[in-house]
Amino acid sequence: MYGRFLLALPLPLLGDIMIDPAIRLAVAEFLNASLIPDQELPKVENILQRMLRLRDAWIPEIILFALAFFPVFLFQHEWGAGAVSSWHTTAKGLTGAGWWYAVFSGPFLRFVIYRWAFRYFIWSALLGRIGRLHLTLMPTHPDHAAGLNFLGLAQKHFGVLCALGCAFAGREANSRLFEGAESQELPSGSLGRLLRSIGWVNAGAAEDC
Numbered sequence: 001m002y003g004r005f006l007l008a009l010p011l012p013l014l015g016d017i018m019i020d021p022a023i024r025l026a027v028a029e030f031l032n033a034s035l036i037p038d039q040e041l042p043k044v045e046n047i048l049q050r051m052l053r054l055r056d057a058w059i060p061e062i063i064l065f066a067l068a069f070f071p072v073f074l075f076q077h078e079w080g081a082g083a084v085s086s087w088h089t090t091a092k093g094l095t096g097a098g099w100w101y102a103v104f105s106g107p108f109l110r111f112v113i114y115r116w117a118f119r120y121f122i123w124s125a126l127l128g129r130i131g132r133l134h135l136t137l138m139p140t141h142p143d144h145a146a147g148l149n150f151l152g153l154a155q156k157h158f159g160v161l162c163a164l165g166c167a168f169a170g171r172e173a174n175s176r177l178f179e180g181a182e183s184q185e186l187p188s189g190s191l192g193r194l195l196r197s198i199g200w201v202n203a204g205a206a207e208d209c
Helices: 002-008 010-032 038-056 058-068 096-131 149-177 188-208
Strands: none
Touching: 002 010, 002 096, 010 038, 010 096, 010 149, 038 096, 058 096, 096 149
């Protein structure tokens, strides 16, 4: 629980300060380094406008908010009344702190996670669309990345989101302590979270290669 709210929540909230400027510099570098031919500039402008509209759209935010604040605690054994009391549950049900976490703190953390997943999707889509253009790349560029090494530098700023791993680790710890999951097991939910985490890390590593 401490890891979720001392690391997993504050650092992604600070991500806007670190990641947004890096993305803007990376996009500007495409133009400053003359990687985009003049005939492709209108396409780039159209791509950027579409990505900005998607980023600033309110419908995705509402959908993410609804998904985050859906009362999933009603279907989790961790939040049910049990014989052993904890900070969030007693034999009679949720405590005041438990209700606060279940109704507000937990959903808000999920909203932050979903929002950054959506932002990362937009960033990936932007790079994918630009990558399909006829870029002016130089295989012999001294950065050993055909002139695209600046993307790796921008990608490193997403490292602050590794703090979200504390949320996944905390959830797994609770499943062991409160839901009776065996430590030898790797349930499908854990496997999914593991694969997603590996994917995020590999995405950053791939940009650095």
